[in-house]
Amino acid sequence: MSFESLGLRTELLRAVSEKGYATPSPIQQQAIPHVLEGRDIMGGAQTGTGKTAGFTLPLLQRLMSFGKQENGRRSIRALVLTPTRELAAQVDESVRVYGKYLPLRSTVIFGGVKINAQIQKLRSGVDILVSTPGRLLDHISQKTVDLSKIEILVLDEADRMLDMGFIRDIRKILALLPKQKQTLLFSATFSDEIKQLSKGLLKSPTLIEVAQRNSASERIKQVVHPVDKRRKRELLSHLVRSNNWQQVLVFNRTKHGANHLAEQLNADGITTAAIHGNKSQGARTKALADFKSGKVRVLVATDIAARGLDISQLPHVVNFELPNVAEDYVHRIGRTGRAGNEGEAMSLVCVDELKLLKDIERLIKCDIPKVVIDAYTPDPSIRAEPINKGYGKQNQAPRRSAGKKAEKSKSRQHVAFKSASNTRGRSGNRVQHSSHSPC
Numbered sequence: 001m002s003f004e005s006l007g008l009r010t011e012l013l014r015a016v017s018e019k020g021y022a023t024p025s026p027i028q029q030q031a032i033p034h035v036l037e038g039r040d041i042m043g044g045a046q047t048g049t050g051k052t053a054g055f056t057l058p059l060l061q062r063l064m065s066f067g068k069q070e071n072g073r074r075s076i077r078a079l080v081l082t083p084t085r086e087l088a089a090q091v092d093e094s095v096r097v098y099g100k101y102l103p104l105r106s107t108v109i110f111g112g113v114k115i116n117a118q119i120q121k122l123r124s125g126v127d128i129l130v131s132t133p134g135r136l137l138d139h140i141s142q143k144t145v146d147l148s149k150i151e152i153l154v155l156d157e158a159d160r161m162l163d164m165g166f167i168r169d170i171r172k173i174l175a176l177l178p179k180q181k182q183t184l185l186f187s188a189t190f191s192d193e194i195k196q197l198s199k200g201l202l203k204s205p206t207l208i209e210v211a212q213r214n215s216a217s218e219r220i221k222q223v224v225h226p227v228d229k230r231r232k233r234e235l236l237s238h239l240v241r242s243n244n245w246q247q248v249l250v251f252n253r254t255k256h257g258a259n260h261l262a263e264q265l266n267a268d269g270i271t272t273a274a275i276h277g278n279k280s281q282g283a284r285t286k287a288l289a290d291f292k293s294g295k296v297r298v299l300v301a302t303d304i305a306a307r308g309l310d311i312s313q314l315p316h317v318v319n320f321e322l323p324n325v326a327e328d329y330v331h332r333i334g335r336t337g338r339a340g341n342e343g344e345a346m347s348l349v350c351v352d353e354l355k356l357l358k359d360i361e362r363l364i365k366c367d368i369p370k371v372v373i374d375a376y377t378p379d380p381s382i383r384a385e386p387i388n389k390g391y392g393k394q395n396q397a398p399r400r401s402a403g404k405k406a407e408k409s410k411s412r413q414h415v416a417f418k419s420a421s422n423t424r425g426r427s428g429n430r431v432q433h434s435s436h437s438p439c
């Protein structure tokens, strides 16, 4: 299938071809014709599937093919809501890239930067607005944005927005939009909350799902390296050096932990930056740019900071700590193995995290191979300790069942990695087998 056969106009085809895309990705093949027909969409797709072009291309085409400027003034006709600043900036960039040959204007607004420049841009007139919910509400309360002419609404990474506690903000925004509009909702998972939200919002939506719900991508090679907590940093340095990795995204549970790890890796001579909610927008943008350009080899991120990051062809993701909520594992490893490339997702797991590991394996319905790296064998006498969940303001306890899980894991348990049936893998390191089907 070609982009031409999807019925896109020449200006869009030209932009797509300049971007170097030869064929539409599965989500694009499925979504574009339905969006062009004006249908509402419920799209199950993670970042990395090409979903941004999947909604942006037909959105631009629809804006070109209907609706007029009133009295020569532009009004905001399409609104894209995203959970994070980074994702908002990336979507805005995509709108600009795909719409470069069209006379449509877009702008992006998010918190953490001064509001005045955003007000100026809005005043000068835009057709497409990309925004995070919080800053949009600031503009609404200052009456610097008018949403009454919205024709198309996109909720990108809707599950993330709910996890981050944006549901009330979203409902406030939705109340200000015209009833008659086209709505496109994208979400990596379809929780009950998402279903609830979509019920009132979407009209006979077309359901599109490209990746199996809650399943880790098959292109991603997953492995667990059992290791004692106090030796994780040493093992990470060893892995980066011995494999000569040049670009690694490392996940940490807490902002403090991310900073500390970045400092330690830098001290080990591995250029590292940290990205989390306490960093200024400028620092976050710089860290990401340095990581993308290869100036820093390792980017340590918290879950929330990393959401929606588009770092294409990312070869390695390391879970320095497992996430508190199993679904976040799927999001984390989704940063690698993107757009047809193979990726590797490694988890450094200490005895405290075995319960979290079990939850993840139950969710993804397979056992992640466990490979003990020689010289980093866990000490079997070390007992599990409760995990510091690290919920600061940014790392809020997710709304799902994490509360209960956190309570449960407080009880001290004596669990250990299975020591039975260890054999040697190709690398000479020990591989631990389990009775379930491997990932």
Ligand code: AMP
Residues within 6 Å of the ligand: 020, 021, 022, 023, 024, 025, 028, 046, 047, 048, 049, 050, 051, 052, 053, 310, 312, 338, 339
């Ligand atoms: P997204 O899921 O929208 O974040 O896109 C993930 C990555 O895939 C981005 O780097 C896009 O530039 C890239 N991409 C999107 N569509 C295509 C396509 N049809 N062919 C190749 N790469 C694509």
